[in-house]
Amino acid sequence: MWKYWKYLLPVGAFAGLLVLFAVGLNPKRDLHYLPSPLIGKPAPEFTLTDVLDPSRTVSNRPLAGHVYVFNVWATWCEACREEQHTLLEIAQQHVVPILGLDWNDDRARAQEWLRELGDPYSGVGFDQNGHVAINWGVYGAPETYLVDRKGRIVFKHIAPMTMQVWNTQFLPRIAAARRGGA
Amino acid sequence: MRAVRRLVAVVGGAALAGLMFGAPIVGAAAPYVDGELANPALQARYEHITHRLRCLVCQNETIADSDAELAAELRSEVRQMLLAGRTNPQIYRFMKDRYGEFVLYDPPVDAKTVFIWGAPFAFLLIGGIVVYRIVRVRSKMPLDEEPETGPTP
Incomplete structure (x- = not known):
């Protein structure tokens, strides 16, 4: 019998291919999902003009030592419109401040958006050339980050925020970030 | 799958927005x-x-x-x-x-990418071994008799 082991090689190779295809061609696999290398790294600091009032600035520096949420949006992003009511609901809970980043947008249009849909943010930075967004590794709005007390990015959600994501992904991590960390 | 479609929609929306509003935005302050x-x-x-x-x-x-x-x-x-x-x-x-x-289009060689970079050389080596063994076995075989070249006169 063992004289013929060689004949099992093609069978083994075929089984290997099956596994490769099952993983590689799985239609449920999200090819656009890219794990962020910034998880666990310090959140990039930024200071930008306030989207509502260009004479004022918005920065994440005063939030050092606090847990906060950082949400990237734009008026050209339809999915951002979709998540706005969820963000308002989250803001109502007063759990953490939500810092906003208006990415690559038109200021007047963004102001109208906030007036029309409501403003859940503690402040919105106006990132016209995408410099801050690139620093945070943003590649598609909406993206929502969670930053812990030590200023590290703990979690990143790429898709519209929903109450389910908030309750299952964010709230437990916020509680953990508050328990741990100085 | 929904997430993919959403992202595609987002990207598409962005591209569309760029087409429709690109000119005035750039005109406003050249981002x-x-x-x-x-x-x-x-x-x-x-x-x-x-x-x-x-x-x-x-x-x-x-x-x-x-x-x-x-x-x-x-x-x-x-x-x-x-x-x-x-x-x-x-x-x-x-x-x-x-x-x-x-x-990066040219990923650096490390533990995760060593298979991608090494696979061509590994396959070349396997092929080489196979050819070598076949040639060696064949070369030890007795030579065939002269092939027949049609009917003898």
């Missing part, structure tokens, strides 16, 4: 610069680097080829770093730290 760099050496490096970085929203294009907003922003970022005197490795590092190894 980023494009066009040739004055220094030809820098321009050559700019071309080299932007052809080796992946556009994250249109994953099979380099940022040099892509029309996506994000690609334009990344190109602008590369220009600014070149003008600030950064080296090529520093620029690749900057992108890798923010977007992961996936942005």
Whole structure:
């Protein structure tokens, strides 16, 4: 019998291919999902003009030592419109401040958006050339980050925020970030 | 699957918005610069680097080829770093730290990519061994008799 082991090689190779295809061609696999290398790294600091009032600035520096949420949006992003009511609901809970980043947008249009849909943010930075967004590794709005007390990015959600994501992904991590960390 | 479609919709929406509103936004305050760099050496490096970085929203294009907003922003970022005197490795590092190894079209050889880089050589070696063994076995066989060349006269 063992004289013929060689004949099992093609069978083994075929089984290997099956596994490769099952993983590689799985239609449920999200090819656009890219794990962020910034998880666990310090959140990039930024200071930008306030989207509502260009004479004022918005920065994440005063939030050092606090847990906060950082949400990237734009008026050209339809999915951002979709998540706005969820963000308002989250803001109502007063759990953490939500810092906003208006990415690559038109200021007047963004102001109208906030007036029309409501403003859940503690402040919105106006990132016209995408410099801050690139620093945070943003590649598609909406993206929502969670930053812990030590200023590290703990979690990143790429898709519209929903109450389910908030309750299952964010709230437990916020509680953990508050328990741990100085 | 829904997430994919959403993202595609987002990207599509962005592209559409860019088409519809691009002109007035750029006219308002030129968010980023494009066009040739004055220094030809820098321009050559700019071309080299932007052809080796992946556009994250249109994953099979380099940022040099892509029309996506994000690609334009990344190109602008590369220009600014070149003008600030950064080296090529520093620029690749900057992108890798923010977007992961996936942005690099030439992934470095490490534990995760060693299979990709090594596979061609491994297959060549396997093929070589197979050919060597076949040749060796055949060469030990007795020579065939002269093949028949049609009916003998």
